[in-house]
Amino acid sequence: MNCVSFDAFRTLHLPDVRYIKPEHMFRHRAEIEAADWVLFPQYWQVNALVFGLKKRIFPSLSSYLIGHDKVQMTRAFHMLVPSHTPWTLIEPNDPQNADRVWDQMALPFVAKIPKSSMGQGVFLIENRAGWNAYLAQTPVIYTQELLPIDRDLRLVVVGGQLVAGFWRCQSHNGFHNNLSRGGSVDAETPLPQAAIDLALKVAQELEIDHAGFDVAMVDGYPYLLEFNRLFGNTGLQGLSQKVSAAIQAHLQAANDHDDDDDDPKDPTPPLPIAV
Template identity: 60%
Template sequence: MRLVSFDAFRTLGLPGIHYVKPEHFLHQQALVDAADWVLFPEFWQLGTLVFALRKRIFPSLSSYLLGHDKIEMTRAFQAVAPRHVPETVIAANTPDDADRLWSTLTPPFVAKIPRSSMGEGVSLIESHADWTRYLAATPTIYAQEYLPIDRDLRVVIAGSEVVAAYWRLQSARSFHNNLARGGRIGDDPVPPAAIELALLLARTLGIDHAGFDIAMVGGHPYVLEFNRLFGYQGLNGRLDRLAGAILDHLRTQGDHHGPHDPIRPTPVWPTAA
């Protein structure tokens, strides 16, 4: 299998990888043309790779498009599993909408900047001053009910396999559970309902590389978000398993696709010197 990677770090452990710097991908188009898969492209490369060069990409296009914006992600979750999404309000950031929502929402609640990760841009709104600071930082209002939790679950999926699942305990310095924001890994058993919800969403939405964040409230799982590019801190030596799951997925999906677009010339894969 011929693989081109645009992210050397995230494809460690995969055999036969040719690494190409994202900004050089058109200068090395012959190599990209000849690849069976291109792995971990930058978001700005997707249009050319998928629609012009007709390449198979990993993670999937769904993983990129839904993972790029919390608003699109949440709407997809609501369509697939509405009972498992916290109450969420999405509105234009206008003075009228901001005043209306402040008069109807009951603090504390959570407000998020739609394009953010690792807990950045996620605020606990407890006062009007918090609300004003949030409004000054976001193009769109995304407000969500505050769940009574002091931990959540990270469920890591590659291909169709759960590679890891673990609790993230709340940081001592904030309400965030993200490891990047001071959260800690817990060792309590992971509820099967959280695994089942993550797998349901991944399979239904075509997400094949993600860390899903799941909260448990009274035994009921709620999906908070997923991160297409997740941290490795909680994998605890499972990087080989992650690489194996990715490789198995690429092989399996490759069997379900036909040859390269026939209007394009058959590329030549470089041989080792």
């Protein structure tokens, strides 16, 4: 299996992968066309690769399109699993909408900048001053109810399989659970099956094949917060190697399936034998 990668770090443990710098994509068209898979392109490359060269990419096109910002992601969640999605208001950022959202949300609530990650651009709104500070930083109003939790789950799903999972406990510096914002890992407490089932269902239905799903548990009921197409590998020892092995298995299985589909079939069924 011949693969081209645009992310050397995330494909370090994969065999038979040729790394190309993203900015050199057009210089290496022949190598890209000859590849079975194109791995981890940057978002700006996706249209040229998928629609221009008709290449198979990993992560999937759905992972890129839905995971590009929280607005698209949340709308997909609302359509697929509305009862597992926290109450969310999304509006253009103008004074009229800002006042309407402020009047509807009960304090405290969460506000997010749609294109952000690693806990950046996530605010706990407790008063009007915090609300105004948030409005000054975001092009779109994205607000969500504050769930009564002090931890959430990170569930890593690759190729339809749960690769790893752990609890992310709230940092001492605020309400963030992200490891990059001071959160800590609890790998001992069991993972709720309801959360696992939810993440796997959403991954399958939305065709998300490489993601870290963040799930909150409230009285045993799972709420899907978001997923990260490019999740960190620092939560558990050996996570990077486990993810690489899952990627390799997923790509090979897809390749084998395509090879089976290409096998010539005899279009003429055998004649029945007279008895």
